[in-house]
Amino acid sequence: MKLMKSDASPFVRKVVVTLHETGLLPEVTLIDVATTPLAPDSALIAANPMGKIPALLRDSGPTLYDSRVICRYLDDRAGTALYPQDRLWDTLTLEATADGIMEAAVLITYEMRFRPADMVFQDWIDGQWGKIARALDALETRWLSHLHGPLDMGQIAVGCALGYLDLRHDVRGWRTGHEGLADWYAGYAQRESMQATAPA
Structure with missing residues (x-):
């Protein structure tokens, strides 16, 4: 492949x-x-x-x-069961939440990188960050117990989403108000798979 x-x-x-x-x-x-x-x-x-x-x-x-x-x-x-049948819908929803963070964050990056400076639409950027902020709130308030459970695709997706926020949007300080999520990510980011794939 x-x-x-x-x-x-x-x-x-x-x-x-x-x-x-x-x-x-x-x-x-x-x-x-x-x-x-x-x-x-x-x-x-x-x-x-x-x-x-x-x-x-x-x-x-x-x-x-x-x-x-x-x-x-x-x-x-x-056959690794990263989509475990006993919590499949939770895993898929968590993955979709993380992917939504990634999508909004990438769109902000594109807006700032590919549009001429005098045409950048700040209200649109703020709207995309609003999606991210709401998703971070949901992870903090609804999903921490799942994140601390056995490894699944939801955790992988969230870890990659947060890593991208650090890479491209660290200035926004996503950890503020999301201390439980930040603590989880600090540990998760040490996994060998995350260390091996960290962007240079």
Whole structure:
């Protein structure tokens, strides 16, 4: 298998962490792709018509894209139960919450990076951060017990989302008011899979 990736993407990191946690990393060739919404990579478009990373090219069958699809596939292939049946809906909802944080945070990054400075829409940026802030509140008030449970995809996704906030939006200080979540992340970030995938 081949994974088309960019190390700064939190969605890619989620997949690569999953490769570490499932033991499937040796089976996958990692291919770095230089792509942006304004200049998508032609090989990536051939693999994923949306032009988004990650994309997993399989030896047989169509390319898989969207990190949730790829992670579910890898977990099923490895039999690691990162989507445990006894708490499946909680795990999926937690993963969706984390992915929502990633999506909003990436959109803020794109707004500031690709739009001319005199056209940056601050109200729109604030709206995206509002989504992140509400999701962080939900993690702090509703999900800490789940985060402290056995490893699953919800925890992996949250860890990657928080890591991306540190990478691109640390100035906003997401830990303030989310001390329980910050404490959890301090420990989770020490996992070997997180250390191995930390963006340079």
